[in-house]
Amino acid sequence: xxxxxxxxxxxxAAVALNGFATEWAGSVLPVGYTTQYMSQLFxxxxxxxxxxxxxxxxxxxxxxxxxxxxxxxxxxxCYFPILDRWMGALIILPYAVPxxxxxxxxxxxxxxxxxxxxxxxxWVLIFGYIxxxxxxxxxxxxxxxxxxxxTEIFEAGRLVGASDLAIMRRIVIPSIMPGLxxxxxxxxxxxxxxxxxxxxxxxGHFPTxxxxxxxxxxxxxxxxxxxxxxxxxxxxxxTSIVIWATSRKIAS
Amino acid sequence: xxxVEIRNLSKRFGDTPVFESIDLDVEKGSICVLVGPSGxxxxxxxxxxxxxxxxxxxxxxxxxxxxxxxxAKQRGIGMVFQHYALFPNMSVEQNLAFGLEQMKLPAxxxxxxxxxxxxxxxxxxxxxxxPATLSGGQKQRVALARALVLExxxxxxxxxxxxxxxxxxxxxxxxxxxxxxxxGFTAIFVTHDQEEALLLGDRIGVMQSGRFAQVGGPxxxxxxxxxxxxxxxxxxxxxxDPVTIEQVFNRKCCLxxxxxxxxxxxFRPIPKPKLSEGIYQADVQITGVHVLGCVLRxxxxxxxxxxxxxxxxxxxxxxxxxxxxxxxSLSAADICELQN
Ligand SMILES: Nc1ncnc2c1ncn2[C@@H]1O[C@H](COP(=O)(O)OP(=O)(O)OP(=O)(O)O)[C@@H](O)[C@H]1O
Ligand SMILES: [Mg+2]
Numbered sequence: 001x002x003x004x005x006x007x008x009x010x011x012x013a014a015v016a017l018n019g020f021a022t023e024w025a026g027s028v029l030p031v032g033y034t035t036q037y038m039s040q041l042f043x044x045x046x047x048x049x050x051x052x053x054x055x056x057x058x059x060x061x062x063x064x065x066x067x068x069x070x071x072x073x074x075x076x077x078c079y080f081p082i083l084d085r086w087m088g089a090l091i092i093l094p095y096a097v098p099x100x101x102x103x104x105x106x107x108x109x110x111x112x113x114x115x116x117x118x119x120x121x122x123w124v125l126i127f128g129y130i131x132x133x134x135x136x137x138x139x140x141x142x143x144x145x146x147x148x149x150x151t152e153i154f155e156a157g158r159l160v161g162a163s164d165l166a167i168m169r170r171i172v173i174p175s176i177m178p179g180l181x182x183x184x185x186x187x188x189x190x191x192x193x194x195x196x197x198x199x200x201x202x203x204g205h206f207p208t209x210x211x212x213x214x215x216x217x218x219x220x221x222x223x224x225x226x227x228x229x230x231x232x233x234x235x236x237x238x239t240s241i242v243i244w245a246t247s248r249k250i251a252s
Numbered sequence: 253x254x255x256v257e258i259r260n261l262s263k264r265f266g267d268t269p270v271f272e273s274i275d276l277d278v279e280k281g282s283i284c285v286l287v288g289p290s291g292x293x294x295x296x297x298x299x300x301x302x303x304x305x306x307x308x309x310x311x312x313x314x315x316x317x318x319x320x321x322x323x324a325k326q327r328g329i330g331m332v333f334q335h336y337a338l339f340p341n342m343s344v345e346q347n348l349a350f351g352l353e354q355m356k357l358p359a360x361x362x363x364x365x366x367x368x369x370x371x372x373x374x375x376x377x378x379x380x381x382x383p384a385t386l387s388g389g390q391k392q393r394v395a396l397a398r399a400l401v402l403e404x405x406x407x408x409x410x411x412x413x414x415x416x417x418x419x420x421x422x423x424x425x426x427x428x429x430x431x432x433x434x435x436g437f438t439a440i441f442v443t444h445d446q447e448e449a450l451l452l453g454d455r456i457g458v459m460q461s462g463r464f465a466q467v468g469g470p471x472x473x474x475x476x477x478x479x480x481x482x483x484x485x486x487x488x489x490x491x492x493d494p495v496t497i498e499q500v501f502n503r504k505c506c507l508x509x510x511x512x513x514x515x516x517x518x519f520r521p522i523p524k525p526k527l528s529e530g531i532y533q534a535d536v537q538i539t540g541v542h543v544l545g546c547v548l549r550x551x552x553x554x555x556x557x558x559x560x561x562x563x564x565x566x567x568x569x570x571x572x573x574x575x576x577x578x579x580x581s582l583s584a585a586d587i588c589e590l591q592n
Pocket of ligand 2: 294296
């Protein structure tokens, strides 16, 4: 436990320290501390824009993916067991093909060939994450679904006079909440930490945090440490908000 | 016209028929028990009545209304499943309230009905608990309460007690009987347990491969089983085929006999047995004596045929011993002739 903690936290702490250090070489801890790099970072309009862009994409993809993937998983599980088996295989496909193939496919799909033009807008990212998001919802939600006797619950619910919709809303969805929260958090971090798709799909048109990190990586080590620290803070805060919001919904 | 009428009901899965042309009547305020070997179609019949499985043919009428084509949620039928099927994310109270909420009743009335049912079932201390934290007996009570709180026209119970241990099973069984007296609900109850069937059933239907072998009151089923299947279900009969009967009692007949162990009298051999009309006697060898509480069970051999005989275990009585020779006597009136 302590070891895990050390392995996971030490690098972050070191990066954070580096972001605040005046000089750090040849000693265990930095010689002095300064907020110079942090303030330089926050003063940079490219940074604030990147944070805004990243949050926009992340929140947008959460809304879009959860309204598309979650109902699809539920309906397939409850009503189309045959389809469900296919879905299990389909869901890993986006991870099996190289990202470049998927990205090119998405670019083709959204470049007007099929009547939808999304290229160069954040929408291409938001929709582009759907295939990736599906499996992040699928696994934890499926685990929760398997743990409840769904057929019996539907039958018992219908026998007390409830519609399928009421059974979904009052019993099934609350029962899969833990899985849904895991899915939401994982998708949030996917969207906010993704570099590959962001770079391939929108690149400079719509710089996200990761792309900004990429831009800065040629420059000062201090500045980039400050950026990564800020990035961790953003992810941490946003993830806590997602968890807090969804767990509050369970309690009510 | 009966309260529940099932007429000519058939159901098949693919090519295999589960039951065919079943008729069943249940009177208002009575419990009808269905028994029969595993796989004979009891659950399927209940599911057809509940609207969870569509019958291929036939009609189901409840209180004069044909419900055959109605959806499950519109039939007003309550069901208690063998594995409870409680709503896992809801407390005991919420489980009971869920159905009432679907009826759009005012919250105050829902609360009143729920708390009355919770008290009636002795669930008060666990009213706020989630199903996962309840014992098996408590879960089954919740399942029963959840169905009863809606005051269903008909209550279906599919082996509701079979997942419980013997003591709780007996207690719940007695409670169910009492509750039925108080509330007067109408129920169809499926069980494997003959004691449960005889105690709870106002009428008992013994099913065998998708048909009723016999339908009757408990004393009729117990005293006069009509077929081998019924006798086997009641259990503990001495079943004798015509060859054996001739061998032991020197009688010619063409049907199997079922004889209750307590219908046979056993006594020490007397030199000159008094023979009279309608009394069959035979000499036997005692091969075992078991004390079953108030009953003494003698295992005997009569000309190579094994029989079991029950005698009252009176205090201060000296029972006969293993190896003793004895004589048995049987009155013709106590013999059940079985149709095949
Ligand atoms: N969904 C189904 N599809 C195909 N066959 C089925 C289905 N449900 C039940 N059966 C078959 O129908 C027959 C009757 O099953 P049913 O569950 O009604 O028996 P039962 O009398 O309740 O048995 P038990 O006492 O073991 O519960 C069985 O042979 C079973 O295999
Ligand atoms: Mg069954």
